[in-house]
Amino acid sequence: MSTNGLIGRSVKRVEDKRFTTGHGNYTDDIILPQQTYAVFVRSQYAHARIVRVDTSVARAMPGVIAIFTGADLANVNGVPCGWQVNFKNGDTMKEPKHPLLVADKARHVGDAIAIVIAESKDQATDAAEAVEVELEELPCVVDAYKAVQPGAALVHDDVPNNKSFDWALGNPLEEVKEAMDKATHVTTLEFVNQRLVPNAIEPRSYNSSYDPVSEKYTLYTSSQNPHLIRLLMCAFVLGIPEHKVRVVSPDVGGGFGSKIFHYTEEALLTWCSKQLNRPVKWTSERSESFLLDAHGRDHVTKAEMGFDEEGKIVALRVKTYANLGAYLSTFSSCIPTYLHGTLLQGLYTTPKINVDVTAVFTNTTPVDAYRGAGRPEATYLLERLIDLAALEMDVDPADLRFRNFIPPFDGVQQPGYQTQVALQYDSGNYEGVLKKGLEMVNYPEVRRAQQEAAHNGKLVGIGFSTYIEACGIAPSAVVGSLGCRAGLFEVGQVRVQPTGKVSVYTGSHSHGQGHETTFAQIVADKLGINLTDVEVVHGDSDSVAFGMGTYGSRSLAVGGSAIMKSIEKIIEKGKKIAAHKLEASADDIEFASGKFTVKGTDRSIGFGEIALTAYVPHVYPKDLEPGLDFSSFYDPANFTYPFGCHIAVVEVDKETGKVSLKRFVAVDDVGNVINPMIVEGQIHGGVVQGIGQALFEGAEYDENGQLTNGSYMDYCMPRADDLPMFETASQVTPCPHNPLGVKGAGEAGTIGSAPAIVNAVIDALWSGGHKVKDIRMPLTSERVWRAMNELIS
Amino acid sequence: MQLAGKHVLHAAPPKVWATLMNKDTLARVVPGISHLEETGDHTYKSTLDIKLGPVNGSFTGNLQLDDLQEPSSFTLKGQQNSKIGNANAAIKINLLPVGTNDTEIAFEGDVKLSGMLASLGQRVMGGVSNTLSKQFFANLEKELNNTTA
Numbered sequence: 001m002s003t004n005g006l007i008g009r010s011v012k013r014v015e016d017k018r019f020t021t022g023h024g025n026y027t028d029d030i031i032l033p034q035q036t037y038a039v040f041v042r043s044q045y046a047h048a049r050i051v052r053v054d055t056s057v058a059r060a061m062p063g064v065i066a067i068f069t070g071a072d073l074a075n076v077n078g079v080p081c082g083w084q085v086n087f088k089n090g091d092t093m094k095e096p097k098h099p100l101l102v103a104d105k106a107r108h109v110g111d112a113i114a115i116v117i118a119e120s121k122d123q124a125t126d127a128a129e130a131v132e133v134e135l136e137e138l139p140c141v142v143d144a145y146k147a148v149q150p151g152a153a154l155v156h157d158d159v160p161n162n163k164s165f166d167w168a169l170g171n172p173l174e175e176v177k178e179a180m181d182k183a184t185h186v187t188t189l190e191f192v193n194q195r196l197v198p199n200a201i202e203p204r205s206y207n208s209s210y211d212p213v214s215e216k217y218t219l220y221t222s223s224q225n226p227h228l229i230r231l232l233m234c235a236f237v238l239g240i241p242e243h244k245v246r247v248v249s250p251d252v253g254g255g256f257g258s259k260i261f262h263y264t265e266e267a268l269l270t271w272c273s274k275q276l277n278r279p280v281k282w283t284s285e286r287s288e289s290f291l292l293d294a295h296g297r298d299h300v301t302k303a304e305m306g307f308d309e310e311g312k313i314v315a316l317r318v319k320t321y322a323n324l325g326a327y328l329s330t331f332s333s334c335i336p337t338y339l340h341g342t343l344l345q346g347l348y349t350t351p352k353i354n355v356d357v358t359a360v361f362t363n364t365t366p367v368d369a370y371r372g373a374g375r376p377e378a379t380y381l382l383e384r385l386i387d388l389a390a391l392e393m394d395v396d397p398a399d400l401r402f403r404n405f406i407p408p409f410d411g412v413q414q415p416g417y418q419t420q421v422a423l424q425y426d427s428g429n430y431e432g433v434l435k436k437g438l439e440m441v442n443y444p445e446v447r448r449a450q451q452e453a454a455h456n457g458k459l460v461g462i463g464f465s466t467y468i469e470a471c472g473i474a475p476s477a478v479v480g481s482l483g484c485r486a487g488l489f490e491v492g493q494v495r496v497q498p499t500g501k502v503s504v505y506t507g508s509h510s511h512g513q514g515h516e517t518t519f520a521q522i523v524a525d526k527l528g529i530n531l532t533d534v535e536v537v538h539g540d541s542d543s544v545a546f547g548m549g550t551y552g553s554r555s556l557a558v559g560g561s562a563i564m565k566s567i568e569k570i571i572e573k574g575k576k577i578a579a580h581k582l583e584a585s586a587d588d589i590e591f592a593s594g595k596f597t598v599k600g601t602d603r604s605i606g607f608g609e610i611a612l613t614a615y616v617p618h619v620y621p622k623d624l625e626p627g628l629d630f631s632s633f634y635d636p637a638n639f640t641y642p643f644g645c646h647i648a649v650v651e652v653d654k655e656t657g658k659v660s661l662k663r664f665v666a667v668d669d670v671g672n673v674i675n676p677m678i679v680e681g682q683i684h685g686g687v688v689q690g691i692g693q694a695l696f697e698g699a700e701y702d703e704n705g706q707l708t709n710g711s712y713m714d715y716c717m718p719r720a721d722d723l724p725m726f727e728t729a730s731q732v733t734p735c736p737h738n739p740l741g742v743k744g745a746g747e748a749g750t751i752g753s754a755p756a757i758v759n760a761v762i763d764a765l766w767s768g769g770h771k772v773k774d775i776r777m778p779l780t781s782e783r784v785w786r787a788m789n790e791l792i793s
Numbered sequence: 794m795q796l797a798g799k800h801v802l803h804a805a806p807p808k809v810w811a812t813l814m815n816k817d818t819l820a821r822v823v824p825g826i827s828h829l830e831e832t833g834d835h836t837y838k839s840t841l842d843i844k845l846g847p848v849n850g851s852f853t854g855n856l857q858l859d860d861l862q863e864p865s866s867f868t869l870k871g872q873q874n875s876k877i878g879n880a881n882a883a884i885k886i887n888l889l890p891v892g893t894n895d896t897e898i899a900f901e902g903d904v905k906l907s908g909m910l911a912s913l914g915q916r917v918m919g920g921v922s923n924t925l926s927k928q929f930f931a932n933l934e935k936e937l938n939n940t941t942a
Contacts, residue, residue: 044878044908109908129876287909704905710912 004593006525010677013517014531015510024251027205027220032279035207036065038269039124039282041114041131042291043106046363046705047140047153050105050133053114058130063123066276067131068268069114070103076271079262080236081328084483085165085337085359093165093359096156098327098366100237100268106135107155107326108363109706110291115268117280140363140705144323145300147360155326155361164324164333164359169341170421176354179315183306187389191774193377195298195323195699196692197715198370202253203289208269209279217245219270224255224509225549228486230541232262232330238271245270249539252511256689257369258293259511260551261330290710295699296370298323299336299377305385311395311403313348318355318381325366332368333359338482339374339470339552345419346382347430347466347643348404353420363705369551371689372469372750379467383755387464388773391766397464397759398438405430405466411736416638423470425641426743429733433667434466437645440727441665446649454767459652460662461764464645465756471744472557472640472735490554491546492562493631494523494570498615500608502527504536505631507547508559513746514678515555519563521674522740526567527607528594545631553744556674557640557735564739565632573628574610580621581605581613640735640743644668646687646752648760654768657785659695659761663724666752669731671743676730679745683728686749692718693750694757698778716778794906794915796884796922799899800930804937806888806896810864812936813886822932823856824925835861841873845921847913850875864888869902878910898933900926 018024041053055067078097085093102111114131118124141147141155147162155162170176180186207220217240223229226247234242252259269280284292299320306315322336341355372379386404390397406417411427418424446462453460473479476487493505504523508515520534537543550559571591578596579586588599597604613620614628649663666683673679696716700709709715734741754777761779765772765788772787802809812818816837820829828840835858842851854873861867869884884902891897910918 109911287912290912702911704907704911706907706911708911708914710909711914714914714916 004525004528006521006531007674009521009675011517011521011531011675013514013678014520015514015516026202026251026253027207027222028283030207030220030250032207032209034278036117036119036276036278036280037121037124037282038115038117038272038280039121039128040112041116041128041133043102043109043111043113043135045106045135045137046109046142047138047155048106048135049138050102050113051136052132052134054132055114057132058116058127061123061127061130063119064116064127065119065278066117066272067114067127068101068272070099070101073099073101074103076100077237079264079267079330080232081333082232082330082485083334084485085167085333086483087165088168093333094156094159094163095328096159098264100264100271105138108365110288110365111326112264115272117272117276142362142364142701142703142705143300144298144321144360144362147362148321148358155363159361162361164328164361166356166358167337167341168354168356170344170353170355173354176315176317176352179352180304180306180317183314184309185307185389185393186304187385187392188302188304189385189388189774190302191384192776193297193299193301193380194693194777195367196296196370196697197290197699198256198258198293198296199717200254200256200258200293203284203286204259204263204265204293205281205283206266206269207279207281208273210273210277212277215244217270217273219245219247219266221247221249221266222252222259223249224252224259224511224551225547226509226539227507227541227544227547228549229262229266233267233270237267247541249509252509255511256371257296257373257551260549261294261368287710290715291365291707294329294332294366294368295325296367296373297377298367301381303381303385305389307389307393311393311400313350313404315352316344316350318344320355320357322357322359323362323364323367324359325362325364327366329366329368332366334484335369335374336377340378342421342423343375343378343468343470344382344421345423346379347406347428347468349406350420355421364701365707371686372747373552375469375747376690376751376754379465379751380755383465383467384758387759388762391763398434398443401434401464401466402431408432410733424638425468426638427733427736428468428641428643429669429731430466430643432731433643433645433669436729436731437647437665437667440667440729441647441649441663450767457654459654459764459768461650461652461760461762461767463648463650463756463759463761463763465752465759466643466645467752468641468643469553469747469751470639471553471642471747472636472738473552473554474639475637476635486548487635488548488558489633489635490548490558490562491544491631491633492559492566493545493629494563494566496570496611496614496628498612500529500533500611502529502534504534504563505544506536506538506559506563507544507549508555509539509547509550511550513550513555513682514675518556518674518678519560522560522563523567526564527570528592529607553642553746553748556740556742557738557744558634558636560740560742561636561738562632562634565634566630569630569632570628573624574607576621576624577610577613578605581619637737640671640738642668642670642743642745642748644748644752646756648756650757650760650764652761652764652784654788657781657783657788659779659781659784661691661695661722661724661757663727664753665727666749667729667731668745668748668752669733670745670748671735672732672741673730674740674742679730680728682745683749684726686747687726687753688718688723689750690753691723691757694754694777694779695722696778794904794918794922796904797901798926799897801891802896802898802934802937803894804896805894806864806890808937809888809896809898809933812933812940814858818936822929822936824928824932845924847917848877848910848921850877852880878906878908880910881905898930
């Protein structure tokens with residue numbers, strides 16, 4: 001019950017005081033007594049045999065404490081993959097060792113060959129330059145499709161055809177083919193969803209120490225999920241006892257997925273700290289960050305969508321080659337499969353769907369979750385197809401969607417919607433967001449302006465994207481049955497202090513999302529206390545019982561729900577204490593506005609007095625434990641399914657191909673909203689990342705496996721002056737299966753936006769008679785210009 | 794990375810040829826050479842110190858003048874290694890007589906870059922190679938003038 005109106009209010013973020021005044025505390029800010037510094041010697045080749053590593057000169061240099069190479073770590077495990085996917089024939093995926101330092105051969109540019117540890121970073125850098133490495137360059141593979149062709153170089157000698165696994169989902173292929181054969185129109189699209197660099201503003205940083213007296217390790221890490229790192233590092237890599245390891249993620253400057261994963265450097269520094277009995281720190285350079293932070297996307301896809309004479313989708317068939325890079329990163333295997341294939345129902349009633357994915361090793365940086373993770377790829381696929389089909393069939397793209405939308409359902413009166421690709425959507429009103437979007441953009445007026453522009457020789461286009469995502473990751477039993485090697489619950493502890501002030505310990509981690517504000521709003525609202533009386537603690541395995549961290553838009557839906565469970569237990573116990581003091585039955589006590597009241601009377605006790613009584617239990621129920629402190633594990637019943645409608649209006653310069661984004665309308669339904677300002681901020685940030693993919697960004701490898709745009713001189717990030725003022729609105733369809741009715745908003749913007757932009761450009765080109773099916777993202781002026789002109793000639 | 798360029802020198806091809814085939818003059822015209830040691834016929838071990846914007850490093854490796862067609866063409870091959878990346882080049886050099894006493898020197902070839910050199914991309918490395926080739930032509934011009942005098 002909402003009591004003081006904090007839920008739903010745009011409260012200013014409490015964390016911003018420290019972030020905007022230079023008082024954030026990041027891993028690299030932490031300098032421990034006896035600190036040492038590490039620098040890596042890395043492979044300059046994408047694929048090379050290590051012939052010789054000579055550290056003798058470097059070892060003798062000033063300040064050098066130790067140098068370790070792959071040979072020193074022969075008996076140490078590699079970092080694990082957290083999700084097992086099986087081949088179609090049932091065989092386990094190929095999961096070659098991902099070593100902390102490579103000993104035999106380097107498999108991508110940046111693969112670590114040696115670690116140099118010195119008294120200062122400069123000394124370590126100088127010594128690393130003196131390590132002599134002789135490499136024999138080997139032929140390499142870069143492109144996922146080419147990597148599985150016969151005769152391609154092998155990234156791992158024991159992985160035939162570079163295939164980690166192949167995988168399929170949905171209806172039997174024969175049924176899909178049969179339905180496709182009956183279609184009156186089939187739209188086919190072959191396209192690339194290009195590789196992206198995550199570009200968190202804070203580079204990855206780790207500082208690990210070991211205390212030989214207590215035999216305890218402490219790892220400070222720029223991670224989105226410190227407990228998960230502890231579990232993976234202790235149980236799978238180093239075999240060290242978990243209760244002797246403390247992992248702390250202090251302030252973290254953005255992750256976007258790239259800081260979910262257990263990186264080799266984390267485990268290696270921890271291992272080194274024990275060898276040396278001294279703390280070891282490493283902070284990534286920006287150029288290392290380009291080469292080593294797990295990249296996103298990189299799919300090569302062919303998709304066909306079949307329609308009947310009424311424009312109803314009758315079948316969808318998808319074949320994707322997913323580039324996993326040189327090794328399996330922590331969640332890399334589930335991104336192109338269970339977070340991509342399962343979303344191919346989209347918002348539509350498509351009766352027959354088959355998706356087939358081949359996951360491939362190449363001599364490139366490992367690929368894993370990047371904001372949206374699989375769902376942007378699925379949305380791009382569906383939304384490009386449906387807009388292109390509308391152009392090909394000469395029907396209105398909005399109308400084509402209305403013909404195919406799953407009808408509204410709330411998940412309570414009407415059941416959830418069972419898709420052809422394993423998921424059951426929780427609740428949705430898909431036509432609602434498109435209707436609202438059309439109103440906001442003033443659709444008839446945009447079409448009229450487009451015709452006028454075409455008449456005047458200008459190219460104006462409008463593009464749609466109506467997306468859905470699976471968030472609130474995830475019900476443990478479901479993901480376990482699909483191969484996940486972890487549970488995906490969350491932990492929330494609410495500790496009421498004797499004075500009635502509240503400390504909240506959450507396993508969710510905040511690295512830009514504003515948990516310290518949103519979670520405090522929930523607790524203060526539900527307990528009827530002031531926001532300033534609540535403190536949210538996260539990111540330290542010694543103070544928070546456990547946690548699975550922050551990714552997959554899960555913090556509020558899963559972490560917030562765990563906190564809600566503990567709040568309920570606090571109120572329940574408070575009622576018993578109040579009943580005893582008021583000499584009433586606990587069943588007759590109601591809690592509202594921070595007061596426990598005997599129903600129908602004016603006899604009440606404030607929350608603060610109950611808290612004090614719980615810790616000074618002089619007048620207290622006999623059978624009740626003292627204290628007011630509850631911890632809860634919440635395992636969601638289902639994923640949550642946010643959805644929305646994004647509309648882009650662009651103008652394309654006929655002479656240069658330059659795309660100008662004129663308007664961007666976003667209607668997002670993320671369920672109930674706790675802090676509208678924070679949600680809008682998340683949508684804005686997400687939309688910009690999607691626009692980045694559509695128009696500016698893309699990791700470019702040459703045929704030798706060298707990343708050719710590994711700096712901000714050549715990797716183009718979106719800037720404020722590239723963007724119009726966004727027009728955003730929200731629709732609320734509550735989630736029926738969690739106590740807050742929330743769905744999650746972290747990834748929505750990125751998932752919806754990119755296809756809207758590309759669709760708008762294609763629409764603009766068609767309005768000028770250029771019947772272009774696809775332009776490879778990012779849509780640079782050159783690519784758009786070429787697409788226009790090749791068709792003319 | 795593709796490289797190409799040309800320049801007209803005020804000397805006849807045989808003289809240009811002789812300058813490039815001589816170890817001591819070669820050491821003076823190739824930009825950044827701090828050490829050049831002959832290990833075989835027109836084959837050298839070299840150290841180059843190059844400081845151009847972000848490219849700041851000491852390169853060690855081999856230089857070889859191959860496919861010698863006196864006095865009209867040869868191929869410059871080189872494998873140079875450094876901490877900021879390796880460069881592997883094969884550049885065809887043509888000497889074309891112009892008029893009675895001039896030579897057009899033209900080069901064309903491919904440089905394979907790795908590591909940070911590669912990640913800096915064409916935008917930076919193109920500029921670096923332009924500057925280096927300008928220095929090379931200027932040094933060569935100076936060397937030819939000196940021998941005339």
